[in-house]
Amino acid sequence: MKTIAFIGLGNMGGPMAANLAKSGFRVTAFDLSEVMLESAVANGCVKAESALAAIENADAVVSMLPSGEAVRTLYLGVHGLIQAMRQEVLLIDCSTISANDARQVIAAAGERGIGAVDAPVSGGTAAAAAGTLSFMCGGEAGTVASARPVLEAMGSNIFHAGPAGSGQVAKICNNMLLAIHMIGTAEALQLGVDNGLDPAVLSEIMRASSGGNWSLEKYNPYPGVMEGVPASRDYTGGFSVALMLKDLGLAMDTAAGSASSTPLGALAKNLYQLHGGDAVNSALDFSSIQNLFRRPVGD
Numbered sequence: 001m002k003t004i005a006f007i008g009l010g011n012m013g014g015p016m017a018a019n020l021a022k023s024g025f026r027v028t029a030f031d032l033s034e035v036m037l038e039s040a041v042a043n044g045c046v047k048a049e050s051a052l053a054a055i056e057n058a059d060a061v062v063s064m065l066p067s068g069e070a071v072r073t074l075y076l077g078v079h080g081l082i083q084a085m086r087q088e089v090l091l092i093d094c095s096t097i098s099a100n101d102a103r104q105v106i107a108a109a110g111e112r113g114i115g116a117v118d119a120p121v122s123g124g125t126a127a128a129a130a131g132t133l134s135f136m137c138g139g140e141a142g143t144v145a146s147a148r149p150v151l152e153a154m155g156s157n158i159f160h161a162g163p164a165g166s167g168q169v170a171k172i173c174n175n176m177l178l179a180i181h182m183i184g185t186a187e188a189l190q191l192g193v194d195n196g197l198d199p200a201v202l203s204e205i206m207r208a209s210s211g212g213n214w215s216l217e218k219y220n221p222y223p224g225v226m227e228g229v230p231a232s233r234d235y236t237g238g239f240s241v242a243l244m245l246k247d248l249g250l251a252m253d254t255a256a257g258s259a260s261s262t263p264l265g266a267l268a269k270n271l272y273q274l275h276g277g278d279a280v281n282s283a284l285d286f287s288s289i290q291n292l293f294r295r296p297v298g299d
């Protein structure tokens with residue numbers, strides 16, 4: 001596999017396409033934004049004038065788009081890419097979208113004999129830049145195996161979750177749990193602080209005890225406890241409240257579809273809605289949920 005068409009060069013797609021180019025692939029890139037396109041060209045990609053032009057001579061298509069609607073519009077229908085793709089081309093969609101949208105795209109590709117996988121990512125913009133993303137793939141085992149060399153140029157963990165759509169299900173299960181333990185961690189830290197404990201000391205105790213979890217160990221939400229995390233730079237950078245709300249929305253839709261009981265996921269979504277109701281908070285990193293529990297100074 002030599003030439004990769006890359007569609008969607010935003011905060012995630014831009015660095016992912018750059019890593020593919022760095023690994024020796026010829027990357028024909030397209031984005032609706034000229035600014036993103038020029039930045040990809042500066043990072044070793046070849047500019048395409050349209051998505052259709054990008055897939056010409058491509059061995060694989062990778063997409064990293066904001067929504068299910070964007071992915072469906074790109075691939076499906078009479079003007080969609082699937083109608084224009086050669087059978088040998090592999091379709092890899094890395095966007096976070098609903099499992100149903102992913103299955104629809106993969107089925108449409110299958111009808112034309114085209115191999116396709118859903119491969120949403122975990123890791124955020126820092127991992128996208130470092131090439132250390134985790135990919136959660138859904139699709140046939142052989143198709144996932146064919147996607148592996150492409151994914152390995154952008155990530156360090158590649159999981160096969162199951163049939164089409166399973167990558168998306170794994171992704172929203174993980175992010176629902178992430179939201180829940182982040183909120184629980186913020187709540188516990190504030191309880192300690194309100195009762196006179198130093199959040200750094202409490203974090204050290206809980207890390208070594210049964211309350212230990214990823215949010216506490218790698219992404220402490222209390223300002224000043226851990227260096228290099230969003231909490232220590234006014235919750236800038238990282239994974240936004242808006243994106244967490246998108247993933248929690250997908251989780252709740254999936255739970256409704258399977259009649260699954262997800263009371264903590266529903267509460268987590270409500271708390272993030274309460275916290276991220278304005279444009280300022282929704283742009284902050286999701287660990288800023290700590291502010292929902294913090295008391296005003298002097299209280």
Ligand code: NAD
Nearest residue numbers: 008009010011012013031032033065066070095096124125
């Ligand atoms: P972004 O908004 O920065 O980038 C999306 C890009 O897609 C934009 O540059 C936009 O111009 C382009 N685009 C939209 N429609 C297009 C079309 N039809 N053709 C070509 N280009 C089009 O978003 P992002 O942060 O890069 O996120 C992309 C996906 O990755 C989302 O599904 C998101 O949920 C997921 N994700 C994001 C993160 C993160 O930390 N940002 C982490 C994990 C997963």
